Amino acid sequence: MKKRILCLTFILTLLCGTLAFSSGYSRSITAYFSNIKVSLNGKTLNFSNEPFIYAGSVYVPLRDVSESLGVNVAWDDRNNTVYMHNDSSLGYPNSSSEIEMLKNQLKAKDAEIERLKNDDDDDDDDDIDDLEDKLNDDYDRYRDGYGTLEFKYKVSQLSNDDIKVVMEGDFDRTSRYWRDRNDSDFRDFIEDKVCDEITDEFREDIQIYIYDEDDDKCAEYEYDYSDRDLDKEYEY
Structure with a gap:
């Protein structure tokens, strides 16, 4: 298939168009679209946005690939961080509120560890x-x-x-x-x-x-x- 050449204003706009970015910058790049296909265990993956080639690397939507691999993905727009986890039993954040909840849970666990440590210190005393x-x-x-x-x-x-x-x-x-x-x-x-x-x-x-x-x-x-x-x- 004949290659198509497209100048992109911002690559992440294509990959994660539904995400809101709190800060960053933009630049023009040249990307090559050539009907790229990705096969996982013999099955062709479907993407929400078409893969392309830029600077010798193939770019595909992260969420589409991750979910095909059974990996949970969530975007934290406050900290510009992608959270990934392959253990669904532990759960993963889907929103800023859930991320904040997880942070509070971690703080509670840290407080519990500190309390247990203090109890051990008291026992030693x-x-x-x-x-x-x-x-x-x-x-x-x-x-x-x-x-x-x-x-x-x-x-x-x-x-x-x-x-x-x-x-x-x-x-x-x-x-x-x-x-x-x-x-x-x-x-x-x-x-x-x-x-x-x-x-x-x-x-x-x-x-x-x-x-x-x-x-x-x-x-x-x-x-x-x-x-x-x-x-x-x-x-x-």
Whole structure:
């Protein structure tokens, strides 16, 4: 069939003539019409507007092709957006009002997710409080020979999910109570008692800080949960 040449003012006017555009621009193009046919699984498709060739590409109406493929299509003139979805069970917007409704539904889902997240955070806070109480009840004293070190625990969870433990001692770091302890046995107490108790509830790394009654740092340890290993960072 003899090709026909047509100058189009605006290509989208042909493709989506029923759509209203909130903003854009126009230009003249040269398009070739040659009775183009499109076959899908052996069946020739019918189009609301005739396909054409422009700049080496074939242009066909998007909605006609999509609906033949079972894909839902909707135009949002407010945002100049074509919405496509191939799951009809989820539905798709047909108008600005339905699009707005879907946006509100998404906001509601986001709010629900945030609420559930906050509930989880509250549960974690409760677990932290319970853990702190248990440490203060069961591990408030460390006995080494004739000396006894007394501690008060403060437990918190850091932004990277590590557990932070502050042990405030009822002694001075220069006193014989701290000085005369067996370093290796004390680290075993931190690892085998305190860290094991924490990892029963939280599978996270642990940072342990020990301070004396004057708020001077006596020691700092880091427990690697994956390696099940306690490292000494500092000891006075």
